[in-house]
Amino acid sequence: xxxxxxxxxxxxxxxxxxxxxxxxxxxxxxxxxxxxxxxxxxxxxxxxxxxxxxxxxxxxxxxxxxxxxxxxxxxxxxxxxxxxxxxxxxxxxxxxxxxxxxxxxxxxxxxxxxxxxxxxxxxxxxxxxxxxxxxxxxxxxxxxxxxxxxxxxxxxxxxxxxxxxxxxxxxxxxxxxxxxxxxxxxxxxxxxxxxxxxxxxxxxxxxxxxxxxxxxxxxxxxxxxxxxxxxxxxxxxxxxxxxxxxxxxxxxxxxxxxxxxxxxxxxxxxxxxxxxxxxxxxxxxxxxxxxxxxxxxxxxxxxxxxxxxxxxxxxxxxxxxxxxxxxxxxxxxxxxxxxxxxxxxxxxxxxxxxxxxxxxxxxxxxxxxxxxxxxxxxxxxxxxxxxxxxxxxx
Amino acid sequence: xxxxxxxxxxxxxxxxxxxxxxxxxxxxxxxxxxxxxxxxxxxxxxxxxxxxxxxxxxxxxxxxxxxxxxxxxxxxxxxxxxxxxxxxxxxxxxxxxxxxxxxxxxxxxxxxxxxxxxxxxxxxxxxxxxxxxxxxxxxxxxxxxxxxxxxxxxxxxxxxxxxxxxxxxxxxxxxxxxxxxxxxxxxxxxxxxxxxxxxxxxxxxxxxxxxxxxxxxxxxxxxxxxxxxxxxxxxxxxxxxxxxxxxxxxxxxxxxxxxxxxxxxxxxxxxxxxxxxxxxxxxxxxxxxxxxxxxxxxxxxxxxxxxxxxxxxxxxxxxxxxxxxxxxxxxxxxxxxxxxxxxxxxxxxxxxxxxxxxxxxxxxxxxxxxxxxxxxxxxxxxxxxxxxxxxxxx
Numbered sequence: 001x002x003x004x005x006x007x008x009x010x011x012x013x014x015x016x017x018x019x020x021x022x023x024x025x026x027x028x029x030x031x032x033x034x035x036x037x038x039x040x041x042x043x044x045x046x047x048x049x050x051x052x053x054x055x056x057x058x059x060x061x062x063x064x065x066x067x068x069x070x071x072x073x074x075x076x077x078x079x080x081x082x083x084x085x086x087x088x089x090x091x092x093x094x095x096x097x098x099x100x101x102x103x104x105x106x107x108x109x110x111x112x113x114x115x116x117x118x119x120x121x122x123x124x125x126x127x128x129x130x131x132x133x134x135x136x137x138x139x140x141x142x143x144x145x146x147x148x149x150x151x152x153x154x155x156x157x158x159x160x161x162x163x164x165x166x167x168x169x170x171x172x173x174x175x176x177x178x179x180x181x182x183x184x185x186x187x188x189x190x191x192x193x194x195x196x197x198x199x200x201x202x203x204x205x206x207x208x209x210x211x212x213x214x215x216x217x218x219x220x221x222x223x224x225x226x227x228x229x230x231x232x233x234x235x236x237x238x239x240x241x242x243x244x245x246x247x248x249x250x251x252x253x254x255x256x257x258x259x260x261x262x263x264x265x266x267x268x269x270x271x272x273x274x275x276x277x278x279x280x281x282x283x284x285x286x287x288x289x290x291x292x293x294x295x296x297x298x299x300x301x302x303x304x305x306x307x308x309x310x311x312x313x314x315x316x317x318x319x320x321x322x323x324x325x326x327x328x329x330x331x332x333x334x335x336x337x338x339x340x341x342x343x344x345x346x347x348x349x350x351x352x353x354x355x356x357x358x359x360x361x362x363x364x365x366x367x368x369x370x371x372x373x374x375x376x377x378x379x380x381x382x383x384x385x386x387x388x389x390x391x392x393x394x
Numbered sequence: 395x396x397x398x399x400x401x402x403x404x405x406x407x408x409x410x411x412x413x414x415x416x417x418x419x420x421x422x423x424x425x426x427x428x429x430x431x432x433x434x435x436x437x438x439x440x441x442x443x444x445x446x447x448x449x450x451x452x453x454x455x456x457x458x459x460x461x462x463x464x465x466x467x468x469x470x471x472x473x474x475x476x477x478x479x480x481x482x483x484x485x486x487x488x489x490x491x492x493x494x495x496x497x498x499x500x501x502x503x504x505x506x507x508x509x510x511x512x513x514x515x516x517x518x519x520x521x522x523x524x525x526x527x528x529x530x531x532x533x534x535x536x537x538x539x540x541x542x543x544x545x546x547x548x549x550x551x552x553x554x555x556x557x558x559x560x561x562x563x564x565x566x567x568x569x570x571x572x573x574x575x576x577x578x579x580x581x582x583x584x585x586x587x588x589x590x591x592x593x594x595x596x597x598x599x600x601x602x603x604x605x606x607x608x609x610x611x612x613x614x615x616x617x618x619x620x621x622x623x624x625x626x627x628x629x630x631x632x633x634x635x636x637x638x639x640x641x642x643x644x645x646x647x648x649x650x651x652x653x654x655x656x657x658x659x660x661x662x663x664x665x666x667x668x669x670x671x672x673x674x675x676x677x678x679x680x681x682x683x684x685x686x687x688x689x690x691x692x693x694x695x696x697x698x699x700x701x702x703x704x705x706x707x708x709x710x711x712x713x714x715x716x717x718x719x720x721x722x723x724x725x726x727x728x729x730x731x732x733x734x735x736x737x738x739x740x741x742x743x744x745x746x747x748x749x750x751x752x753x754x755x756x757x758x759x760x761x762x763x764x765x766x767x768x769x770x771x772x773x774x775x776x777x778x779x780x781x782x783x784x785x786x787x788x
Contacts, residue, residue, distance in 0.1 A: 086646030227621015
């Protein structure tokens with residue numbers, strides 16, 4: 001059984017609309033000529049479990065859908081739970097409760113990412129190549145050398161950087177692979193580079209294989225721009241044997257207001273938690289409530305709890321405006337199983353990218369010893385500079 | 395150049411946010427160390443063309459993006475125009491102005507659908523199998539026989555009907571193909587059956603080929619559940635030589651309020667007009683403003699104008715709650731180049747599906763002669779019954 005929770009604003013007859021969903025999004029109605037198919041037709045009907053009024057107006061409806069109506073994937077699930085009805089008036093999908101094995105499991109998840117990077121017992125630190133667009137493959141390799149020198153765990157493309165004639169993704173991977181190999185020679189540690197996978201739907205898996213053959217050891221994927229069906233296609237394909245980091249680009253077009261109060265769309269905990277988990281994401285980028293994007297603390301924590309919820313655990317990657325000063329906050333919110341992901345704080349660090357990356361490790365060193373992240377508490381220049389520029393703890 | 399129009403509600407500093415989009419969704423900012431790349435980086439920046447205040451508060455911003463930032467497809471386009479910024483606060487994409495050849499053109503469109511069906515000089519009439527779920531392949535074949543007997547032009551699956559173990563899509567296609575062949579023997583006319591294409595992203599094109607080999611001569615596709623990248627993959631693949639009818643399921647999660655007043659998301663004219671047109675849809679189902687779903691007249695007409703706008707013209711398919719009584723209205727709104735699409739009005743017609751389908755042709759016969767669709771004006775029992783049940787013109 002698939003249980004979906006819908007929220008209706010004040011003024012909507014929630015009891016009636018819940019029935020419209022339970023029937024209209026499943027078998028619909030039928031006439032006397034289908035009397036002989038009564039049993040089969042009934043087996044496909046949804047069922048309103050309960051409708052609860054909300055303080056301050058509006059209501060929540062819980063509806064059960066038969067698993068037999070869908071194909072065990074996200075594409076058919078989305079059509080069933082909110083297909084035509086999304087056009088039917090104000091209603092928001094608040095939660096989707098799926099059987100544990102529904103969909104496509106992550107190939108790596110938290111355990112796999114720790115195995116690949118060899119990092120245990122602390123958060124992972126990730127950088128985002130900046131500037132986003134306009135650099136050559138050689139430029140990327142140079143930037144990568146600078147952060148690899150600091151022992152950064154992961155790097156990723158900016159989500160905006162596609163496969164452009166003047167900067168082909170394949171060339172970038174080849175140039176960066178040489179840097180990853182050199183870093184591994186030195187440190188014995190494999191740094192991951194999540195390269196942005198783009199392209200036509202029918203070519204995505206072949207594009208991913210080509211990038212892997214050129215040395216890509218992780219992928220970045222804009223799920224909302226390309227579709228959950230594409231993410232599942234990657235996650236289910238045994239030939240794609242690298243972790244997939246998913247980016248929340250475009251999620252706001254479905255999720256609406258950052259505090260989750262929109263009357264339409266799909267809640268962020270479903271978009272960035274439930275659906276990602278069941279579509280096979282290994283690590284999920286999402287806004288942090290203390291970052292540069294507006295985002296509700298409670299929503300972020302629901303995403304975290306869904307991703308951390310059950311095996312295979314998926315890695316949360318709170319993002320946007322992260323800097324060394326928040327490392328303690330992130331660790332207290334997430335524990336060790338989190339990726340801390342920064343672009344500007346690394347690549348625009350006044351002392352350069354190497355020091356920008358080092359500042360995160362210096363921050364972690366204070367945090368793990370229980371020392372507050374203040375300029376006064378630190379002796380390292382890279383961290384001091386970062387805390388002065390982006391702020392620390394008080 | 396790609397010009398995108400954004401709407402901000404009152405209270406947002408539109409000038410500032412437009413700059414955030416133009417810069418943050420493109421190259422971003424860079425430091426002195428990239429002085430030598432200044433020219434390349436600048437070439438990737440977006441540009442605020444103008445910001446206009448709206449009566450009643452809020453503002454419209456027009457932003458130009460370099461075509462060099464994207465891959466000529468919808469996936470990379472969506473990431474650029476509204477990726478991260480969709481999470482940045484209230485903003486709605488109102489229009490996207492693309493170069494005429496951007497994306498993937500329709501293989502068939504209006505001209506191709508007329509060639510395939512052999513129907514000229516009038517709207518096409520399409521039915522939707524009802525009930526949606528729970529019938530056998532043989533049941534579908536029986537229903538198809540009933541509407542083929544009336545000379546219906548097109549039939550489609552309900553969008554909710556996937557490829558289920560108890561009712562495999564392939565069996566349904568095989569059973570229905572026999573009916574289509576028999577009908578063609580009688581009438582000389584090829585009826586189209588748009589079968590619902592579903593499945594994992596990396597298998598969609600192979601699934602489509604398998605359905606075609608079994609006799610499918612058209613596809614139905616839930617673009618918003620599976621992704622525009624998948625639609626482009628179908629449209630660009632020369633092995634997929636049947637028209638694709640796109641369904642608007644889930645579009646409301648992105649489009650919000652039916653009158654287009656939501657402060658978030660993407661406007662319906664972009665979702666169901668511009669993006670469909672440039673992703674290769676041959677026919678686009680969308681709500682009608684006088685149907686059973688709430689929808690703004692002005693939005694419907696913008697969709698129509700975009701689909702009819704330039705070669706290859708794409709077929710609009712106003713849907714949901716259509717019945718013979720609206721045939722005149724639809725024709726006056728669209729002219730001949732429209733598909734009139736009905737489920738209930740055909741399959742729940744009191745005299746059965748054959749008469750349900752015939753009633754549409756009887757309605758058309760009055761409309762083309764300029765006779766209002768009233769019970770009094772018609773002598774045919776099927777149309778009379780339909781007008782009595784669902785209403786006509788006054």
